[in-house]
Amino acid sequence: MTFLLILLGMIALLLTGMPIFAGLALFGGGLLLFTQGDLGALSEVIFGELNRYLLVAIPLFALMAHVMIRAKIVDDLYSTAHTLTRHLPGGLGIATIGACALFAAISGSSVATALTVGSVAIPQMIRYGYEPKWAYGLVAAGGTLGILIPPSAPMVLFGVITDTSVGALFMAGVVPGLMIALLFAGWSVIQASSGAVAIRREPRASFGEIVAAVRKSFWALMLPASVLGGMYAGVFTATEAAAAGALAAILIAGFVYRNFGLAGLWHSAIDACRTSAMLFMIVAGASVFGYVITKMRIPQEMVELVIAMDIGKVSFLIAVMLLIFVLGMFLETISIILITTPVLIPAMLHLGINPIWYAVLLTVNLEIALITPPVGMNIFTIKAITNAPMAKIVRGIMPYLLLLIASLAVLMAFPEISLWLPRKSFGVD
Known part of the structure; x- marks a missing residue:
């Protein structure tokens, strides 16, 4: 009950429009002052949370x-995907999902994926006869793959908080991410095959066209493959993979594409710093909040409550997923991870729930949050690209929202979908 009241108070504060990092820090600091009578430990708590080697991966991936x-x-990635799929029913939709999956393996950000791919894909899809709402929904949903297909900033943060292998977390997102991408692509085929709208199709690409398209995007395709392959083979850790990926991206942009100089590097570094600073400020605020709830023994009380209620693993997970779903309507994804994870992890470990499996379930639920009104970030991203009515964007999103909910249910029922690859590559139990 104490945690529920604290959670409601936190949501009420954040809904005032206060920045997330300030809300977490001020609310946590106020609770600490009320319960302990001083704020002397805050500087050490914040420094200790940010002084982690794994966090270096975030600015490097950014x-x-x-x-x-x-x-x-990304233009070449989209062009290659279109060349390979243009003869299929819904081929342009499949290409859009393919480009989202590939860019997700580069960016680690759902908003960046929706924004970048959407800017290229939405005008093309509408030109080929897709209803605008279909195009909006497809790109918004495809963009959510950015936080599931590695590298993933939310998974890095989850690994830092729970002391879980980030490499194993990345591997756990691969199969579920591909599964959801295939579901989205399948729905695109079903929509195009229904005959409700005349969607223009092109002839099958010749072998020469396919070779030319793959050759053009070869280095872009090799980047995520080399980063993930290096981690899979044990050549480097997640942080080292981020450094290798950033260096490779600079070399590819500068020497292969030759449209990227020192000015581009400077602006890219500034953008990465802005992204990272925002995340680190949220982490700092959440560290205060996490410290306070630990001092108040809320995680221990949660474990004791689970023991007293004799609740099973499945019932607990369903309750947690419903909680995350509701929070996702109001809070940003990083905030949800940082607020709930320190409280829930002790109870999950008591119930024998694998944290890597839970991380995948959490991430899929956060994907749902990204396209759930009223605060779905990908909805606002599509709005920014197209200036379309919000109601039309939301209508286009609904089928994909149901597909994500179905995917979450499947992943809960079959943990091995998430755990097979980490077990093969990292020997995870």
């Missing part, structure tokens, strides 16, 4: 993403 965006490498 730099890699911004270099790829500024060099317009």
Whole structure:
């Protein structure tokens, strides 16, 4: 009950429009002052939370993403996907989902994926006869793959908070991410095959066209493959992979695409710093909040409550997923991770719930949050690109929202979908 009241108070404060980091820090500091009578420990708490080697991966992955965006490498990814799928029913939709999946493996950000791919794909889809709401929904939903297909900033933060292998978390997102991408692509085929709208199709690409398209985007395709492959093979850790990926992106943009100089590098670094600073400020605020709830023994009380109620693993997970779903309507994804994880992890470990499996379930639920009104960030991203009515964007999103909910249910029922690859690559139990 104490945690519920604290959570409601936190949501009420954030709904006033206060910045997330300030809300977390001020609310946590106020609770600490009320319960302990002083704020002496805050500087050590914040420094200790930010002084983590793994957090270095966030600005490096952000730099890699911004270099790829500024060099317009995503245009080649989209062109290659379109060349391969243009003869299929809904081929342009499949290409859009493919481009989202590929860019997700570069950017690690859902908003960046929706914004970058959407700017290229939405005008094309409408030109080929897709209803605008279909195009809006497809790109908004495809963009959510950015936080599931590695690298993923939310998974890095989850790994830092729970002391879980980030490499194993990244591997856990691969199969579920591909599964959801295939579901989205399948729905695009069903929509195009219904015959409700005349969607223009092109002839199958010749072998020469396919070779030319793949050759043009070869280095862009190799970047995520080399980063993930290096982690899979044990060549480097997640942080080292981020550094290698950022360096490779700079070299590809500068020497292969030749449209990226020192000015581009400077602006990319500034953008990466802004992104990282925002995340680190939220982490700092959440560290205060997490410290306070730990001092108030809320995680221990949660474990005791689970023991007293004799609640099972499945019932607990369903309750947690419903809580995350509701929070996702009002809070930003990073905030949800930082607020709930320190409280829930002790109870989950008591119930024998694998934290890597839970991280995938949490991330899929956060994908749902990204396209759920009223605060779905990808909805506002599509609005910014197209200036379309919000109601039309939301109507286009609804089928994909149901597909994500169905995917979450499947992943809950079959944990091995998430755990198979981490077990093969990292020997995870």
